[in-house]
Amino acid sequence: MSIEQISILAAALAVSFGAIGPALAEGRAVAACMEAIARQPESAGVLSRTLFVGLAMIETMAIYCLVVALLVLFANPFVH
Amino acid sequence: MIDSPLANAPLFQIGPVPITRPVVTTWAIMALMTLGSLALTRRLRQQPGTWQAALELVVGTIEQQIGETMHRSARRFLPLLGTLFLYLVMANFSSVVPGVQPPTAHIETAGALAAIVFFAVHYYGIQSRGLLGYLASFAKPTVIMLPLNVIAEITRTFSLMVRLFGNVLSGEFVVATVVALAGLLVPIPLMALEVLIGLIQAYIFTVLATVFIGAGIGSIEEG
Numbered sequence: 001m002s003i004e005q006i007s008i009l010a011a012a013l014a015v016s017f018g019a020i021g022p023a024l025a026e027g028r029a030v031a032a033c034m035e036a037i038a039r040q041p042e043s044a045g046v047l048s049r050t051l052f053v054g055l056a057m058i059e060t061m062a063i064y065c066l067v068v069a070l071l072v073l074f075a076n077p078f079v080h
Numbered sequence: 081m082i083d084s085p086l087a088n089a090p091l092f093q094i095g096p097v098p099i100t101r102p103v104v105t106t107w108a109i110m111a112l113m114t115l116g117s118l119a120l121t122r123r124l125r126q127q128p129g130t131w132q133a134a135l136e137l138v139v140g141t142i143e144q145q146i147g148e149t150m151h152r153s154a155r156r157f158l159p160l161l162g163t164l165f166l167y168l169v170m171a172n173f174s175s176v177v178p179g180v181q182p183p184t185a186h187i188e189t190a191g192a193l194a195a196i197v198f199f200a201v202h203y204y205g206i207q208s209r210g211l212l213g214y215l216a217s218f219a220k221p222t223v224i225m226l227p228l229n230v231i232a233e234i235t236r237t238f239s240l241m242v243r244l245f246g247n248v249l250s251g252e253f254v255v256a257t258v259v260a261l262a263g264l265l266v267p268i269p270l271m272a273l274e275v276l277i278g279l280i281q282a283y284i285f286t287v288l289a290t291v292f293i294g295a296g297i298g299s300i301e302e303g
Contacts, residue, residue, distance in 0.1 A: 053287070056247070056280050060239070063246035070249075074084035 003078050011069035018065025025058045085249055088186060102183035109170050109183070113163075138166075149287065150294040151302070157293060160200055164193065165286040172248060172278025175255075176271070182278070185252050190245035197289045198237045205296035217298065240288060247281045 001009075033051040037044045090098030120135050128136060142162045146154035154161075168184065175182045183189040205214040218229045251274040258267045294300040 052280055053284055056277075056284050059247070060243045063250060064239075064242060066250055067242055067246045070085060074086050 003076070007072050007076050007079065011072045014065045014069045014072065015062075018068075019062050022058050022062040025061075026055055029054055029058065085185070085253075086187065088188070100186075101181060102186045102189050105174060105180060105183045106171070106189065109167065109174065113166065113170065145287075146290050149290045150299050152294075152297075152299040157204070157290070160196075161286055161290055161293075164196075164289060165282055168193075168244075168282035168285055169279060172282055173275060175248075175252065175274060175278070181252070182248055184244055185248040187241065187245045190241045190248075193244070193285070194237050194241035197240060197292060198233070200289070201233075201292045201296040204293050205298075208297040214296075236288075236292065240285065244281055244285055247277060251277055 029051060033047055036047055088100040088102070090100050091104060092099055120131055124132060139158075139162065142165060143154045143158050146157055146161055150157070171182050171184045171189070173182075174180045175185075184193075202214070205217070209217065219226045251270075255267050255270055255274060258270055291300065
């Protein structure tokens with residue numbers, strides 16, 4: 001395989017495996033928030049605001065993988 | 081092959097300095113914000129009209145949020161952090177205007193904003209604790225933590241940059257891909273999601289900058 005083909009494979013692998021962890025984590029976070037809102041509906045405002053910020057933080061992990069994939073595709077030091 | 085999202089083609093040149101698209105968009109946003117604030121604050125009255133009341137609400141909310149996060153009066157930090165938040169909101173929302181690409185989707189803009197936060201942390205830290213006191217805060221709780229604290233200064237600035245850039249850029253990617261597949265009406269929900277994500281990212285960037293500055297001046301540990 002040439003460097004270009006390996007790079008494309010590596011980018012796909014980085015994004016696909018990098019999405020697994022954040023997906024599980026976001027699922028747990030939303031489930032916990034749902035439970036908390038079901039118990040205390042009056043605190044839904046504060047909870048959902050915290051949830052959104054937390055989700056964006058977790059999502060950053062997937063974004064890091066995306067950036068690595070972009071670097072591999074567009075700024076690869078081994079491709080001239 | 082599509083164009084690299086990491087590269088920037090210059091639009092035109094002023095002397096030896098090449099000017100790129102994000103710079104022009106940033107200038108437009110800066111002009112809009114400056115002229116808008118000038119027009120809104122030119123005639124401030126004791127009995128606020130509609131626009132003045134809206135402005136007071138926005139500024140008051142931002143000040144209150146910063147104060148709650150820092151456990152200290154937000155007056156000193158309001159100009160920097162408030163401008164940062166409003167600029168980020170406008171920059172992330174600018175993707176709604178047809179033909180405009182948000183400047184935050186380029187790593188240079190996000191890097192510059194993160195660098196501003198990086199230097200502001202040290203500036204406020206030295207100003208409120210003194211040079212020696214601020215340097216000593218790196219060796220807390222023990223001296224063993226010193227290398228970790230120094231590394232954390234750099235990595236958290238880096239992650240601040242990559243978080244903003246990556247989120248805005250990935251949104252652009254998703255919308256561009258869906259437009260290429262099905263152009264009519266289908267991308268609209270995704271674009272609405274992008275607006276929401278842009279707002280949340282602006283909020284997170286500002287909250288993190290507030291927390292970093294608060295840790296720098298030591299107000300968050302004191303409570």
